[in-house]
Amino acid sequence: MTGSDAGTPGRRQRKAEAGSNAAVHGPSRDVGVDAGTRRAAAALRAHVVVRRRAFTVDIPLEVAPGETVAVMGRSGSGKSTLLGALAGLTPLDGGEISVDGRVLDQAPRTRTDPMHRGIVLLGQDARLFPHLTARENVAFGPRAAGVAASIARSSADEWLARVGLPGAGDRRPGQLSGGEQQRVAVARALAAAPRVVLLDEPLVALDAVTASEIRAMLRERLAGVTTVAVTHDAVDAAALADRLLIVERGRVTQEGAVREVLAAPATEVAARIAGLEWLTGEARGGAFVRGGLRLETTDAGSRALADVDGVPLAAVYRATDARLGVGAPAIVSHLEPTPTGVRVSTDGGVVEVPPAVAAGLAPGDGVRVDVAPESVRFVAAS
Structure with missing residues (x-):
């Protein structure tokens, strides 16, 4: 009986679903607000180098159009730093980030503002505007991009129905449960038709039943959307992702199809993640x-x-x-x-x-x- 390496990265091109289309995040005329509009998924290529006090994060990453890649590792290993750099919230000390060949970051010369990357970040906190209704929260991105209010609101109602909240458009965040707020956050992100979606443990603050429901909804809604998902839960990785990266002290120590990595961990960290x-x-x-x-x-x-x-x-x-x-x-x-x-x-x-x-x-x-x-x-x- 012998050990094995990480295996060949498994890439599964998932069929794009209506509504999970791609455009830019932030003000732009290129936003597809119709929940039924199809657009080609984007390819993400990155080499993220960020110097930290204890170690340097140095992570190469390629995500095929429509693919979901999960990133797992111990707390403090550099996972959130990776997402922050991709989203434009953390400056690069080296490397490059591009979407469909368009260079967004290239240290030290080029840095694109977060609002103009076509990338959205969904975290543990839904971060909805408390004074706006669910409908207006979802319509915010398209309206900021210049879409007519009536069209943006109509599309918002479609998105709320698609994430399991039909008829909830007039409710404010304070009238929604934590799980419902996360559903609105997903609708708001996808209504702007992002090129890439980043997930930073969006299920960690939810109870087990609600997390299971949101996980199933994410799997359906993100089909065909290029996604990078950071999680501590192997269940999330197995349910949502095509490939899995194990990160330790800022380096990728194992990479491959999710089930292959979980079945044959190459390091102690990977073994613990796999239970x-x-x-x-x-x-x-x-x-x-x-x-x-x-x-x-x-x-x-x-x-x-x-x-x-x-x-x-x-x-x-x-x-x-x-x-x-x-x-x-x-x-x-x-x-x-x-x-x-x-x-x-x-x-x-x-x-x-x-x-x-x-x-x-x-x-x-x-x-x-x-x-x-x-x-x-x-x-x-x-």
């Missing part, structure tokens, strides 16, 4: 060894491990696939309740077991951690 355990050790005698812990593998895997004897490796597995035994080398460090059982952390790995199995266990107890060979994957330790 997998990452246990470091080394190949020894055809097995994976960590202190007194020894994980056997299949015959083919054993031969592969024998070929890399002494090489640092990581065992990747699901905590729910591991089992606890008694009286072997792993020492319990702590126990944590989960919605489905108890997470038992030891110096020989992590196990999630039913409450009855964990009954009587305490920090300091000796246990055995068993993982079936077919449930473990070994990769080079990074």
